[in-house]
Amino acid sequence: MPISPLFRPIDVAPAYQKVADAIEREIVNGRIKPGDPIGTEHDLVRQFGVNRSTIREGIRVLEEGGLISRDSSRRLHACLPRYTKLASRLSRALVLHEVTFRELYEASMTLEVASIEGAVERATEENLAELTNNLVRSEAVVGDPAALAECDAEFHVLVAKASQNRVLQLAREPAAQLFYPTTEMIVTGVAEGGPRLVAAHGHLIDAIRRRDREAGVLWTRRHLQDWRRGFEKIASLDRSVEHMYMEHAQAARRR
Template sequence: MMDIEKLQLHPAYRVVSDDLRQRIVRGEIQPGEPLPTESDLASRFGVHRSTIREGLRQLEQDGLVRRQGKKLLVAVPRNSDLASAAERALRMHQVTFGDVWQVASALEPLCAELAAQRITEAELAALALNIEQTAAHVAHGRSVVASTIEFQSLVAEATRNQALQLARAPVSLLMRAGYAAIAPALPQSGERLLEAHRHVFEALRQHDVEAAVGWTRKHLLDYRRGCEFAGLDLDLPIPLAMPADGPPK
């Protein structure tokens, strides 16, 4: 009896989207240039317009094309879109809270190191505003999860290293789950987080690499201890969905 593997046949719309994606990545169609019309593409691929439409929808969801009136223009995906897509994929691959903490412990101190060397006055001003907003949230007993993620993103932007920013963005988003679990168990966590941010900011302002890295590492250790205190099993996969980033049930 011959051992024959089943053919892996992909839907026609996936063939269309994959072909166009490769052409965009290779630079055959430049950002800002329009794609051919649905009718033209249907004729070239030899499929129905509905198949083309679904293939284009895939590209639009990936941020590779954007609509301008009736035209579809090639676009460069935004970092936020890439981060969200990667975050969803990582959740589906059942990465654990511990996995995310380990990666963040490597990437966030690197961000602090490079930011301390390169940060500008405008970037410092953005961080100062973030700290003011975080302080207001703490004073009024509001969640600081969103402002914490924003602070980390602002530090990463100050590295001016696109590869690093893209690598750490989904990891930072995944850490929301841990922050959300810590907050109810440790009401003082907002104050501790704010203190760490203020120390990181001051180190960045003085271009003090050692202090910036040291306080970032201290904050990440606090994060891990907070998760453990909150009873969060770091070996658990991060849930696929948590309303308003609430703690896992």
């Protein structure tokens, strides 16, 4: 027979965690707005009544979570977590879980199709302008695999943005970050890869502009199948994503 719950479990979190939680609460429930300054470390020492080392550990936690960051002068302020930064944590997790390219491909097929459907339905003129601008730049670097891969990644971010659905934008990001390095490999290894990629982007923009959902879905599928065929010339879909992503993730962190 279970003991009747006379006592609640007492909160024994370490102090640095409590500091982080307290600041997080204020940010998430809106009392501190993104952009608002958090005090200096010394201020926080006074407010929380703990040592500066403790405050600093709490700050690291929040910083890593993307809730606060330091501006050019290193002063603390609250900020909106950037999707890409958080997504890179997830990408890293996927790598460690040794997901296969097949999983990546299947999930992306779903997510990118959903993105284009949203984009076809709701893209603004501004979205189209951004996409067109990206296309122009892509055409200019069609012979440079690294630059083209970067353009490709940006293109799909812009499509997701055009869907006006931020949940989707965020959901697709981790998988997309793992795609990115392979695109470069494929464009390098498959001669006709670059032009086909750019052509597909052109058709996608066209579909969005004409609000032609069928065409959008069709070209997204083709675009991804192209990636798949290109990839299979290099490696097996059942290989795990491994460490391919590392250098990109490292580079992204520096920014």
